[in-house]
Amino acid sequence: MGWEKMNEHECKCPCGKGRIYTESYSDDWNRYETRGPYIECDECKNRYHIESFHYNHHPGKEYSIHYCVANDYPAYSGTPYHGKFTFSYNVKDVKPVQYFVENYSLDSLHKVLDMFEQYKTYKNIPDTGSGSVAREIVRRYKSWYNTQRIKTISEVVSEAIHEYYSFELQFDTIAKGKAEHETYMQEKKDNSIRLDL
Numbered sequence: 001m002g003w004e005k006m007n008e009h010e011c012k013c014p015c016g017k018g019r020i021y022t023e024s025y026s027d028d029w030n031r032y033e034t035r036g037p038y039i040e041c042d043e044c045k046n047r048y049h050i051e052s053f054h055y056n057h058h059p060g061k062e063y064s065i066h067y068c069v070a071n072d073y074p075a076y077s078g079t080p081y082h083g084k085f086t087f088s089y090n091v092k093d094v095k096p097v098q099y100f101v102e103n104y105s106l107d108s109l110h111k112v113l114d115m116f117e118q119y120k121t122y123k124n125i126p127d128t129g130s131g132s133v134a135r136e137i138v139r140r141y142k143s144w145y146n147t148q149r150i151k152t153i154s155e156v157v158s159e160a161i162h163e164y165y166s167f168e169l170q171f172d173t174i175a176k177g178k179a180e181h182e183t184y185m186q187e188k189k190d191n192s193i194r195l196d197l
């Protein structure tokens with residue numbers, strides 16, 4: 001019962017005196033799991049840690065690429081690349097106003113407000129261009145408060161427009177942060193040692 005070790009994959013560590021390895025396990029339910037990579041070399045352990053990137057573009061063809069990254073490689077210090085709402089949508093913690101500020105440009109919020117004023121109800125809003133964005137906002141709001149009353153949602157969107165720059169991060173700054181973070185990650189990969197695992 002439980003997990004059973006099936007095999008190991010290994011490659012040489014960067015200094016060449018030891019190795020780096022992963023272990024694969026399976027259980028009675030035919031589930032598979034890979035553990036590691038582990039660095040088995042004191043010298044390299046002092047200099048590097050491993051960072052792994054997982055890809056699952058095609059179901060059943062998941063794979064990971066592992067890098068030895070220098071322990072003193074500087075941490076990301078650019079523009080923040082996610083707001084409070086990016087990973088979890090807990091409306092109890094953050095006001096919807098902030099969600100709109102972090103996820104929509106000021107321009108698109110203005111257009112959404114125009115849509116609300118022009119069409120009054122969800123079903124009348126056309127599902128194209130700014131209308132699609134407006135409908136998306138209504139659905140999101142409904143998922144939080146179980147209402148799609150346009151007048152109520154308009155008030156929240158208006159508030160987001162008026163308070164747009166009072167928040168620390170806006171849609172544009174987050175987009176800028178995302179681009180900076182992507183560049184940072186690419187440089188980090190380029191400056192690290194890709195493992196043949």
Ligand SMILES: [Zn+2]
Pocket residue numbers: 013014015016017018019041042043044045
């Ligand atoms: Zn080594």
